[in-house]
Amino acid sequence: MLQMRIIAPGEHSDRIVELLCEDSAVSNVTLYRGASVKPDGDVIEADIAREGANEVVDVLREMGIHRFGSIHLATVRTWISESGLEADRVTPGASADAVVWAEVTQQAYEDSEFNWIFSSFMVLATVLVAIAIVIDSSILLIGAMVLGPEFGAVAALGVALVRRRFTLLRRAMTTLAGGFVLAIVATTIATLIARWLGWVTAADVTESRPDTSFIYTPDKWSFIVALIAGVAGVLSLTSARLGGLSGVFISVTTIPAAGNVALGVAFGLRDEILGSGLQLVVNLFGMAIAGWMTLAVQQEVWASVSSYRARLLAGRRHSNRPPSDR
Incomplete structure (x- = not known):
């Protein structure tokens, strides 16, 4: 209601x-x-x-x-x-x-605003990821993934395409690009400081990391997971029922990939940068495509429901008219 x-x-x-x-x-x-x-x-x-x-x-x-x-x-x-x-x-x-499009569009504009809070969460999450990679901690990695605020802007891309709001599209793309660039730069600076203090070495980044190696090794499963997460995330945002956005944040490796890119830049590790950068692009692209497709399907379904409801209303008005007016 x-x-x-x-x-x-x-x-x-x-x-x-x-x-x-x-x-x-x-x-x-x-x-x-x-x-x-x-x-x-x-x-x-x-x-x-x-x-x-x-x-x-x-x-x-x-x-x-x-x-x-x-x-x-x-x-x-x-x-x-x-x-x-x-x-x-x-x-x-x-x-x-039910998808209330005014509500969804308003939420998309709010989630895609490039503001101080969004930037702060992006930087904090990416720095936490860098620490998680260095100490190979899957628990800390999950915490950083939940902290990341990027999914709202990713979902806004789908809303912009489906509802033809191109101002929103530019806004969401700018927010995502600016947020990740800022987070990577800040984390790179923090890593350089840690390197100068002797807290982190290149070996910490390149040695065997069984719990976090997936961050820089994208494969077919990376794209499939991104698609599933994108669908689940959009359904959570558009439904009146509480969804599993936390599960979406934990499933995709956008923030972890950004953190590993920063570590690679700080130590000049080309393979880490390329692998993590590809992982980041694959996940963002997969979620954006899945979100757009999900919203497009929802729009078609609810357009059919709206047409059916309009016919019902017209029939009820006709049946309620006095015989002399029919």
Whole structure:
């Protein structure tokens, strides 16, 4: 269940209320005349099943409500309402499977912002990976992988392609490139300092590392794992049900590969740089492709569901008309 709050000029309120009241996915509608001060207008609230949110948002956007007002969507975690239950029952699709595109797109913009927090987590995760490689610690490696924030920007690439948001595409690509470059440079500097102090030697990087050797030896399984992780990650982001994003972070070796590239640069180890760089590209490419394909399939599925729901609504309106109006 979602709670929708709309701020709109008074001349649009009656049309919006009519739209909401006619939609079987909406269970409660409240109108507050003149309640909005900035901008001047009315406030309309409604409870709506997740499965029916996209069509309502699309109509509101076509009316231009977002230009001179606002449309807010918030998840209602707990609700007790027979009318709400009926709205959820008669709306095609499952609530947990429903993809609310406005919500997904907003999340993609937030996750792909190149800010101080994103940069800090990228650097900290990559430095931790470098330490994990030096001491060959799989536990520390997993911790660093979970700390990495890059998947949100990777998923944003798929959202940008599917929803044709090319500004978002440039933003996500810039964030990924900037984040990894910054993390590798910072980790390389930290490694050079450790090397100067005598804490790390080239042998620590090149000797046998059974628990972390996969970082610089990409193969067919690297790409397959990236594909699976990309699908699982996107499903976790688009579903109302809690997913397994932590599992996705642990599955792919983007941050570990970046850390090993930094170690290779610090010690001039060409094979480490090339192997890890290829591993990084394979994982990013695999996740991006899988995310795009998953979102494309979801878009087609929900487009079919929306068409079916539109036919149902049209049939219900027709059946509810008085005989003289038919």
